[in-house]
Structure formats: structure tokens, C-alpha cells
Amino acid sequence: MTLGRSAGGVRLQDVADLAGVSMKTVSNVVHDYEHVSEAMRDKVQAAIDALGYRPNLTARRLATGKTGMIALAIPEIDQFYFAELGRHIGEEAARYGYRILVEQTLNDVEAERAVIRDRDEGLVDGVIFQPARIDTLEIARLRPGTPLVLLGEAARPVNTDHVMIDNTRAARDGVEMLLGRGRRRIAFLATVHGDITESTHLRLLGYQEALLAAGVGLDAHLVLQSEGFGFEDGVRAISSAIAAGVEFDAVLCRDDLFAMAALRGLEIAGRRVPEDVAVLGWDDTAVARYSTPALSSVSPDKQALASAAFALLEDRMQGYDGSGRHEIVAHSIIERATT
CATH class of the missing domain: 3.40.50.2300 (Response regulator)
Known part of the structure; x- marks a missing residue:
């Protein structure tokens, strides 16, 4: 295999000939070496674009020890x-x-x-x-x-x-926002059976810390349980809590999918959002931005x-x-x- 030949058949020498420079100069531009003037870089790049040159990755690895x-x-x-x-x-x-x-x-x-x-x-x-x-x-x-x-x-x-983000601090911030809106019976949706992720535990910890700091007692019934991470699992978890008579006026959800499940479960139960129950998701994904109603969410940068x-x-x-x-x-x- 010729080291200067790209996968498309255009050679490094072809680029050098068109640009009127040496193969070494073309190689320096291709490998983004810093000691190349902007004018020379632009000249070589124009030749690369004109010929459709693509560096041979195998050759690059042999020459530089890098795969890109x-x-x-x-x-x-x-x-x-x-x-x-x-x-x-x-x-x-x-x-x-x-x-x-x-x-x-x-x-x-x-x-x-x-x-x-x-x-x-x-x-x-x-x-x-x-x-x-x-x-x-x-x-x-x-x-x-x-x-x-x-x-x-x-x-x-x-x-x-x-x-990472500070999940515990983020959960505290979310609960503090809900408390500031006058909510006092805030549920957590949800702990998940067989959950192996640390994030759920950190978010639950922040939720509990915020309630205690505000002088709001912890109620184990407000920590809802789910059998899985799916949308239907979340709907069943919140519907089961409502059917059991658990009263809450807000929900902090472990992710946006569970928040969407909360919206569905509350709709089935005839609860208005946010008038009866406020819902706060987590991750601020596209589903939050485009849901109806638009979903509030904890947003990692x-x-x-x-x-x-x-x-x-x-x-x-x-x-x-x-x-x-x-x-x-x-x-x-x-x-x-x-x-």
C-alpha cells in the first residue's frame, strides 16, 4: 500500500502538485501541525477540497501511531x-x-x-x-x-x-424550587426494583436532604416504587400510589421518561398539571421541550x-x-x- 494514496485513489503527491508545494507541507497540513502559516494551510486545503483527497487511515496510523x-x-x-x-x-x-x-x-x-x-x-x-x-x-x-x-x-x-454533575445538589435545587412554589407533599418517582445505578440513590438523597432542611417531614409513602425503567412502569407506579390514597402535590422524577409517565398517570386519574400536581423531570431532553404540557426539568449542562x-x-x-x-x-x- 502506498502511504501517500488515499482510499479514494488521490495521492498526497497529487495534492502537492496542484498546490505547488512539497509532499511534506501537505502532510503537515493533513496532520494539523501548528507550524504552518494560515496562507499555506488555506492553499493546501483548497487543493485537498478540489481533489477530494481523504487521508489513508492505515497509513496515518503507521506514520503517527494514531488512528484518529x-x-x-x-x-x-x-x-x-x-x-x-x-x-x-x-x-x-x-x-x-x-x-x-x-x-x-x-x-x-x-x-x-x-x-x-x-x-x-x-x-x-x-x-x-x-x-x-x-x-x-x-x-x-x-x-x-x-x-x-x-x-x-x-x-x-x-x-x-x-x-459528572452533582446529582445530590441538583435534586436539592429541584425540591427547593417546588417548595418555593408552595408544594409540601412532594413525591419521588421512583426507586426501581433491581436498580444498579448510583444516580437514583444520589437524587433520592438530595430529595430527602431538601425536605429535611425545609422542616418538611419524610414520608416513605411518597417515595414511589417501580418494577422497571419503562414508560408503562412509571405509569403503573404513580397510578398505584394514587389508588392507594397517597396524597401529593408535586413529583420529582428520576428522568424525563418517568416524568412523561407521571403526566400520563395523572391524566388518567383526572389530576390537573400543574394546578393539582406539579411535575419536574430530569435531563432536559427533547421529550421535555416538546411534551404537552412542556415539561420542567433538571438540566445537566x-x-x-x-x-x-x-x-x-x-x-x-x-x-x-x-x-x-x-x-x-x-x-x-x-x-x-x-x-
Whole structure:
């Protein structure tokens, strides 16, 4: 294979001939070396665009030891939050000149181990990973050789970079907002049977802390139970509470899907939103913005999560070998019609 030939058949030499420069100059532009003038970069880029030159990734790897690819490993690609976060990470990757390979682990511990264990195959230059089941000590023991940044609440080894929001503080902020609107019987939807995620526990903790700080007693009946994470599970959970005579005037939901389930269950029961019951979702996904009524939601700064994760990963890929850095990014409460 000729190192200067792209997958489309256009050679590096062809670009150099058209631009009237050396192959070395074209290579410097392709690999984004900083010591190239803007005028020269524009001249070479115009030739690249005119010929449709695409660098040969295999040749690039042989020449630089880099693939130009990043792995993004998330539990579920069709979950609203992860779909939107993935888009932001993809945009950050493009800004840094990388492409993204998406892996779906489906909360399977063996799949999560493989995300770290199998990275020595040299397919990607770095990994951004949101684990659900694999724990902190196991990640530390596996000691991935490929640069790694973790997202979420599940695992936080001290030697690994990690980015998250403060879920407990965010839940407190949400409950405080509801209390400020005069709500006093605030339900939590929901704890889930067999839940392995740390996020639910942190959000429940923040919910409880806010109620106690406000002098509102805790009522175990207001912590609703669900058999699963699905929409129908959420509808059944809130409908069962209503049928059992549990009185509440607001609901803090663990995610926007459960908030949509709350809206449906309240509609079935003839409860008005927000007049009778206020509903606050979590994640501020598209479903919140386009629901009827429009859903208030706890909003993690997904752009900031993506930017922070990629900045840390880029440092690692450029050779940083220090201790793990742990960053907390901002959140806000977006109020819409349901509160």
C-alpha cells in the first residue's frame, strides 16, 4: 500500500502538485501541525477540497501511531439522555479532528469490562465511558493502557479522569424550587426494583436532604416504587400510589421518561398539571421541550460535560500521565408549564 494514496485513489503527491508545494507541507497540513502559516494551510486545503483527497487511515496510523478514532461507550444509545450527550461528544470530537465509534454496553458487566480490557487492540486513541455496573476497584485493577475518561456516578477511581454533575445538589435545587412554589407533599418517582445505578440513590438523597432542611417531614409513602425503567412502569407506579390514597402535590422524577409517565398517570386519574400536581423531570431532553404540557426539568449542562470530557481525554492522548482529575459541571432547573 502506498502511504501517500488515499482510499479514494488521490495521492498526497497529487495534492502537492496542484498546490505547488512539497509532499511534506501537505502532510503537515493533513496532520494539523501548528507550524504552518494560515496562507499555506488555506492553499493546501483548497487543493485537498478540489481533489477530494481523504487521508489513508492505515497509513496515518503507521506514520503517527494514531488512528484518529475515539470510542464512546454508553449503556443505551436509544435512551434520550445518552443520545443527546453522544451528539455533543461527537461535535467535540469533530472539533478536535477525531471520529467517534459508539459502543452500547446495555448495562452488562462483561461488556463494560471489554470496553477497558480490549482497548489494547489499537483501534482507538482514547475512550469516553459511562459505566453502570463495573466498580471503581475493578477499573483500577484493569489499568487501561488507552487514555480513558469516565462519565456519570457509578465508578470514580482516583487514578482516572472523571466528569459528572452533582446529582445530590441538583435534586436539592429541584425540591427547593417546588417548595418555593408552595408544594409540601412532594413525591419521588421512583426507586426501581433491581436498580444498579448510583444516580437514583444520589437524587433520592438530595430529595430527602431538601425536605429535611425545609422542616418538611419524610414520608416513605411518597417515595414511589417501580418494577422497571419503562414508560408503562412509571405509569403503573404513580397510578398505584394514587389508588392507594397517597396524597401529593408535586413529583420529582428520576428522568424525563418517568416524568412523561407521571403526566400520563395523572391524566388518567383526572389530576390537573400543574394546578393539582406539579411535575419536574430530569435531563432536559427533547421529550421535555416538546411534551404537552412542556415539561420542567433538571438540566445537566450536556455541552459542558462533553467539552470537559474531551479536554481531559485530549490531555491524556497528548501524554499527560498524572493522577485522575474529577470535574463537576453545572446544572440548572428549567421551568416550563408543568411547574
